[in-house]
Amino acid sequence: MTLTMLWLWATLAGLDLVSVLQALLSRPLVVGAGAGALAGDVEAGLRVGALLELFALDVVPVGSSRYPDFGAATVAATLIAAGRDWPVVLGIATAAGIILGMAAGVTLPLTRRLCAVTVQRFSDRLSGGDAAAVTRVHWTCLGYDVGRSALVGAIAVGLGALVAATGWLPPVVLGTALSTVALAGGAWSVAHGAVASARSGPRWRWVAAGTAVGVLGATVL
Amino acid sequence: MTSLGRVVARLLILQSSWTYERMQGVGTGYASLPLLDDLRADPERHAAAVARSTELFNAHPYLAGIAVGAAARAELAGKPGTTVQRLKTALAGPLGALGDQLFWIGVVPAVMAILLLGAIVVGPAAVIAGVMGYALLRLYVTYWGVQLGFDAGVDVAAALKRSRLPERVGQVGLAAGFLVALSVPFVIRWLLVPGAASSGIAAASVGAAGGTVAALVRVRVPSARIITLATMAVVLLWYWSVS
Numbered sequence: 001m002t003l004t005m006l007w008l009w010a011t012l013a014g015l016d017l018v019s020v021l022q023a024l025l026s027r028p029l030v031v032g033a034g035a036g037a038l039a040g041d042v043e044a045g046l047r048v049g050a051l052l053e054l055f056a057l058d059v060v061p062v063g064s065s066r067y068p069d070f071g072a073a074t075v076a077a078t079l080i081a082a083g084r085d086w087p088v089v090l091g092i093a094t095a096a097g098i099i100l101g102m103a104a105g106v107t108l109p110l111t112r113r114l115c116a117v118t119v120q121r122f123s124d125r126l127s128g129g130d131a132a133a134v135t136r137v138h139w140t141c142l143g144y145d146v147g148r149s150a151l152v153g154a155i156a157v158g159l160g161a162l163v164a165a166t167g168w169l170p171p172v173v174l175g176t177a178l179s180t181v182a183l184a185g186g187a188w189s190v191a192h193g194a195v196a197s198a199r200s201g202p203r204w205r206w207v208a209a210g211t212a213v214g215v216l217g218a219t220v221l
Numbered sequence: 222m223t224s225l226g227r228v229v230a231r232l233l234i235l236q237s238s239w240t241y242e243r244m245q246g247v248g249t250g251y252a253s254l255p256l257l258d259d260l261r262a263d264p265e266r267h268a269a270a271v272a273r274s275t276e277l278f279n280a281h282p283y284l285a286g287i288a289v290g291a292a293a294r295a296e297l298a299g300k301p302g303t304t305v306q307r308l309k310t311a312l313a314g315p316l317g318a319l320g321d322q323l324f325w326i327g328v329v330p331a332v333m334a335i336l337l338l339g340a341i342v343v344g345p346a347a348v349i350a351g352v353m354g355y356a357l358l359r360l361y362v363t364y365w366g367v368q369l370g371f372d373a374g375v376d377v378a379a380a381l382k383r384s385r386l387p388e389r390v391g392q393v394g395l396a397a398g399f400l401v402a403l404s405v406p407f408v409i410r411w412l413l414v415p416g417a418a419s420s421g422i423a424a425a426s427v428g429a430a431g432g433t434v435a436a437l438v439r440v441r442v443p444s445a446r447i448i449t450l451a452t453m454a455v456v457l458l459w460y461w462s463v464s
Contacts, residue, residue, distance in 0.1 A: 019237040022282055023359040024329070024352050029336055033348040046340050046348075050408050053333060055446055057401060060325050068446070087414040095453055098446045116240040119247060126247070126275050129268030131254055134275055138251040142237035174460045176414050178453055180421050183412055184428030185449025187405065191432030192445060194401050197326050199436065203398040210402030218406035 005038050006075055007150075007157045013071025014149025017061070018108065019142055028052035028097070031074040041082035047090060048077045052097045054186030058193035066105060072149070072156035073100035079160030084169060091178025092170055094185075100159070104152045111148045115141035225371070227255040229364050232286045243277050249289050250275030256293035256371065270296040273305055280313050281320020283362050288312040290370025291377035298374060308375055315378075319387060327393035328358075334400035341411045405429075 009031070016025035024030050029049040036045015052074050059067045077097035081089045118140050119126065125133035170178065198204040222230070231252040238247040253274040260267040273296070280288055288309055295305045332355055339347025373380035381387070413421040428445075435442040443451075 018239065020234050021356070021359065022236070023356045024332070027333060029333065029340060030348055030352055033340065033345045037345060042345050046345065047412060050337055050340060051412055053337060054405070054408065055449075057330055057333060058445060060321065062321060062325070087417075090412065090414075091453065095450060098450060102446060112240055115238055116242055119238070119240055119243060126250070127272055129270065129272035131257075131267075131271050134247060134250045134254065134271060137247050138234075138238045141239075141247070142234060145237060171460075171464075174456070176417050177456050177460070179412075179414050180417060180424045181452045181456055182449060183409060183421055184424035185445050185452070186412075187409060187425040187428035188432035188435070188448060189445030190401065190405050191429040192436045193330075193432075194398060194405075195433045195436035197394070198398050201394075203394050206395045206399040207402045210399035211406070214403040214406035217403070218410045 002038060002040075003157055003161055006035060006079065006160075007153050009034050009038060010072035010075040010153030010156055011146070011149045013075070014069060014104070014152055015145060017069055017071060019145040026069070026071040028056050028070045028074040031071050032078050035075040035078035036082065039079055039082040041078075044081040044083070044086055045078040047086050048081050048093050048097065049074055051090065051094050051182060051186050052077065052101070054190040055098065055101075058189040058196075066109065068098075068101035069104035069108065069152065070097065070101040071104075072153040073097045073104055075153070076100050076156040076160030079157065080163050082164065087179055088169060088172055088175030089179075091175060091180070091182040094182035095178065096160070096163070100156050104156070107148050107152055111141075111144050114144050118144075224255040224258065225364070225367060228252050228286065228289065228367050229360070231255070232282075232289065232363050232367065233360075235282050235285055243275065244279035245282070245285060246275050246278050249278050249285060249292075252286070252289050253293050256290070257296060259297055269302060270305075273302055273309075276306065276309070278309055278313055280316035281324060283324055283359065284316045284320040284366050286363050286366035287316060287370040287377060287381065290367040290372075291374055292370075294371050294374035300375060304375065308377070312377065319390065322390045323386070323393055327390065327397045331393065331397040331400045334397070334404040337404045337408050341407055 013026045013031045016022060032045040032049020032052065033042065034045070036042040039045065052070055056070050061067050074097055077093040080096055081093040118137055122133045122137050126137065169175065194207050198207045235245055235248040235252060239245060250271060254271070257267060257270050257274065260270055274292065278288065291312065292305050292309050295308055332351060336348055336351040339351060369380055369384060370377050409425045432445060
């Protein structure tokens with residue numbers, strides 16, 4: 001039952017990325033919170049989601065560009081981390097999330113090509129202004145993304161559950177080192193995104209001010 | 222549901238049929254259908270309008286409704302087909318750039334930064350509240366866009382300028398830059414491994430410096446994802462070699 005709910009959640013996150021709503025349901029932090037709640041370890045979901053969110057903040061999902069799909073990937077990462085000592089598994093879970101996110105991202109252009117085949121098949125009717133054809137093509141393509149999201153979700157949840165079921169934990173020294181590397185990678189990613197978007201114009205001053213206030217606040221509070 | 226409501230609902234699944242050939246074309250065509258229903262009395266005119274509505278078009282998904290509304294109004298007003306096509310072509314680039322700057326590089330990072338802080342301080346309730354609030358914003362912007370475009374028709378550019386939405390881009394961008402930069406140190410502190418905090422701070426500092434330099438130099442650097450996985454592979458090899 002839990003795995004089914006996680007699969008549905010992963011599917012919904014996959015749909016939100018491009019096809020349906022596009023309203024934060026595919027963001028790693030949000031997906032992690034939901035997956036953590038479903039898996040019975042909200043804190044693990046939030047921590048994994050927060051770290052993957054740092055990677056996602058460097059991604060701008062512009063139509064024709066290629067970008068990762070972190071939705072189902074975050075569900076798998078949360079499954080790997082849930083119920084375990086988070087400092088030891090955070091790195092492994094993040095690595096799994098990154099790899100699955102990049103792999104899931106490859107399915108997006110494939111779905112678009114599949115949709116293009118359908119559009120091509122109905123090309124004459126679309127050019128002739130056939131409203132029924134417009135509706136049919138649109139819903140058929142939505143169906144492709146439902147299928148893509150469901151498949152990616154099933155694979156991600158399956159892999160996550162498999163790793164979790166083995167009960168495997170990295171040795172503490174290794175797990176801690178990987179978690180530290182993941183944290184450094186997240187910092188790299190978000191710094192890259194923040195600076196790249198602030199390179200020209202006054203935004204860099206606000207980035208610098210935010211960094212100063214953040215460092216001070218995180219040190220003092 | 223009113224025609225406008227149906228258009229808004231359809232715009233929420235606008236990008237389902239995104240392709241490299243027509244981009245959002247079929248999606249905008251599907252969203253336009255309820256507004257073009259009034260032309261059904263003249264099947265030839267209706268068909269021509271529907272055909273035009275499915276042609277190549279791409280804008281930010283939140284703001285595409287402005288073009289959908291404006292083009293539908295122009296069709297209902299009997300403007301020539303070439304005028305409608307030019308209107309959509311003229312709107313696509315600006316609506317794409319405006320939306321990307323305003324939402325993808327502004328509002329979304331700003332909201333996610335607030336949610337990161339909220340998750341640390343409050344917990345999952347902050348995430349739930351943030352998602353619900355953002356969904357309402359998404360709905361409102363979509364509704365507002367269709368209404369603006371449909372009311373203005375071919376004068377939509379002037380109406381958009383009067384709305385002052387373009388002026389918000391700069392302000393939102395500054396807020397996003399500040400909030401994201403503010404949230405990251407808190408996230409890093411929250412994720413520091415107990416007992417290895419100093420090495421975590423050092424690693425995160427090196428990472429942040431690397432990302433900053435990579436963004437500043439105009440040399441193509443692998444993404445943080447690739448660098449992270451490669452570094453993890455090195456750590457694994459090191460661990461196996463010493464154990």
